Amino acid sequence: MTQPQKSQPQSTDRIIIFDTTLRDGEQSPGVALNHSQKLEIAHQLARLGVDVIEAGFPIASPGDLEGVSRIAREVRGPIITGLARAGKADIEAAARAVEAAGKPRIHTFIATSPIHMAKKLNLEPDAVVERAVQAVTLARSFVDDVEFSAEDATRSDWDFLSRIFKATVEAGATTINVPDTVGYTTPDEMRKLFAFLKAELPAHVILSSHCHDDLGMAVANSIAAAEGGARQIECTINGIGERAGNASLEEIVMAFHTRADHYGYTTGIQTRELYRSSRMISRLSGMPVQPNKAIVGDNAFAHESGIHQDGVIKARETYEIMNAELVGREAAVLVMGKHSGRAAFRKALTDLGYADMPDDKVQHLFGRFKDLADRKGQIFSDDLRALVDSRSDVPQTFSLEGFQITSGMNMTPVAFVRLQTPDGPIDATAHGDGPVEAAFGAINKITGLSPTLESYRIQAVTQGGDALGEVSVSARHGETLLHGLGVATDVVEASARAWIRIQNMIVAGMGAERRQGEFAPGRI
Ligand SMILES: CC(=O)SCCNC(=O)CCNC(=O)[C@H](O)C(C)(C)COP(=O)(O)OP(=O)(O)OC[C@H]1O[C@@H](n2cnc3c(N)ncnc32)[C@H](O)[C@@H]1OP(=O)(O)O
Ligand SMILES: CC(C)C(=O)C(=O)O
Structure with missing residues (x-):
């Protein structure tokens, strides 16, 4: 029989996890985080063990600059960086924002693809290289740690990429980032591009990937980048970010962790903090996590x-x-x-x-x-309990014969209920804060029992105008907790049926201490 090949780890290198939830993640349409939310997230990212926090884009607004500054002042552990276009004002703002950081970095970028250079920047390739070199040189006058990104790198000419990267490394860039800005590349292409750049650039340069998920390949492309030679991966919690989002941090980290036999890479991430981080980002960004999302979705386990x-x-x-x-x-x-x-x-x-x-x-x-x-x-558990407790072997001492509810705005609901009892049909009327409470009160009057309502859950079990409503009720009688289930198209009827079932169980002595009443067990 053929066995699957046992993988050999490709490398035991440490991968730098660069989290850009607070910058690219915040570029998700509709997401805007205030200072204290950003700070709370940055502290959690530090607990999670990310190596770099991209805290914002300081030139974007005075608020963003202040947000990055606060994180730089207050969060210790990771490198703190801010993004800057290849221009003086952007770089000076980024430098101001990260100056208080224990480990500051400036991240500057310019686009290198033919379409971006011609249509967006309106610059010739030579001018783009010149602007990139000036930007890195200026950034290095503020900090030792400078990252340069070639925006839209995966749609750029490889020789041009090599040229601009060599020039920016010469100017002092220590990390070279190769973004798949529009989520266009494939794993195979990414692996080859990184292998090519690794061979072109000096060994001390850290190569980095930054992938978007437009074709759903951001995680696969990031991992392929590592296979090609990337030692920094840029990603976000829950994969949030511009358009379809960025590569998801938790998926990359758990792929490396779970398939250590295959990849061998290590990260500094405390995996036990992943779920908490995901919940926090979802709560503060207002972006729910899809139930089937790997690692952190409700259904993942x-x-x-x-x-x-x-x-x-x-x-x-x-x-x-x-x-x-x-x-x-x-x-x-x-x-x-x-x-x-x-x-x-x-x-x-x-x-x-x-x-x-x-x-x-x-x-x-x-x-x-x-x-x-x-x-x-x-x-749910309550449904199962109700199912067990509502076994058909519960004697039907009382059964619902009919009811009528009067309720409306600015009037007290009144319920008229008729139950079939061992003494024949008995009617009662009761008031309540709502129609269900009124019905329960009328039933209690007839049975002479008054269990204490502990929980009440209602749910539609079918669809459409004639949907069945299912009511699940828990009530305490003495020391015993009882569960009743009622199903009907009318929710008051479903509630009454659930409540009567509980009363029948009490009368049947299903663990309950009975109140004094006219229906003694011997008569059932
Ligand atoms: C791929 C990415 O994720 S890149 C990051 C994207 N994130 C953001 O854009 C969020 C923050 N952005 C902003 O707040 C604003 O766009 C700002 C403050 C940066 C700029 O605002 P404005 O000055 O009003 O310019 P606007 O956004 O309209 O246009 C961008 C300008 O930057 C230029 N530009 C774009 N990228 C770069 C770059 N890397 N280096 C230099 N200039 C650049 C564009 O060519 C354009 O210049 P133009 O006005 O001379 O044509
Ligand atoms: C600025 C770079 C890193 C970026 O966000 C992108 O190209 O997607």
Whole structure:
């Protein structure tokens, strides 16, 4: 039998992680972070262990300059840099902004592709080289650490790139960044471009990649750049950034970590801080993370289908290539839904405290679970509890015969309820703050029981104007917590059914201390 080839690590080099969440990430349409938010993020990036924080574009606005300055003053550990066009005012602003940093860097750039030079800058290639050299020379008069980027490098002529990079290195640039500004390149092209530049430039120069995700290849292109010789990767948390975003930091880092056997590269990232960083960026930027996003999405460590759940229960590694804890998340979760199987159902019941349930009961409940899952999609713990507690073996001491609700604006809701009881039909009327509370009050009057409502959840389980509403209610009676589920097209009816079910369980003595009332257990 043919076995997959065991990989050999290509290199054990340390990759510099350059985080540009606060600069390119903030260029995401609609995102604007204030100073204190930027500072909070910068502190988290330092905890995460990034090597470089690009804190902003100081010439962009007085606020951006002040934001970068505060980070430079207050955040220690990473190199702090600010972006600057190849011009005096930009570079002076960047120099002012990073001057208080423990490790300051100025990052200057100019475009090198034919289209950018001709149409945007309106400059001849010679003039672009001259401007780049002047910019780096000026930046070096302020700091020792200068990065030069050739914007739109991947659509530039390779010999021209070599020329401008050699000139800027000569002028004092220590890091040379090769951006795929419009997300156009491919992994193979990137690998070859970096190998070419590595051969062209002096060995002390750090080559850097900066990839955009227009074709969904930013992470693959960044990794290919490393394979070609890049030792700095520019990226953002959650991959946020201009247009389709930048290469995602967490994906690159976890690819290196998980496939250390193949790549061998190391980073200084504290992987357990990844999830927290992602949540923070999502919260402060207002950009939600898609559920299926690798590493940090809600579903990244969730299993819904029965075959996978069964595998994970038997051995986690069957369907997981990394530990959720390793990226700072809770252990993998089994999501219960219509694709779940018996193994996961049994485990969910065990986790909820029903480990001793006999097999025939589990089988019976599993059928009802599938019916419910068909109607409502995801099944939560409360639903499962309600399913268990609402077993059809609960005697129907009370059942709903009918009800009528009067409610409206500026009037107290009133419920009229009729229940079938062992003594025949009984009616009651009650007021409440809302129609559901009024209905519960009327039911309590008839049963003589008044459990304390602990939680109430309502959810549409089908779609359309006649959607079924499912109400899941938890109530305490004495020391016992009981759960009831009611489904109906009318939400008050669904609520009443859930509440009556709880009362039937109390009467059936399902662990409850009964109140004094007319329905003694012996009469049921
Ligand atoms: C690929 C990237 O992500 S690059 C970074 C992009 N980020 C940003 O642009 C965010 C911050 N930007 C801003 O706040 C503003 O654009 C500013 C403050 C930088 C400039 O504003 P303005 O002076 O009003 O210029 P505007 O934005 O309209 O046009 C950009 C100018 O910079 C020039 N320019 C663009 N890149 C460079 C460069 N690297 N070096 C020198 N000049 C450049 C353009 O040719 C244009 O010049 P022109 O006005 O003579 O035609
Ligand atoms: C300025 C550079 C680094 C950039 O953001 C890009 O080209 O995308």
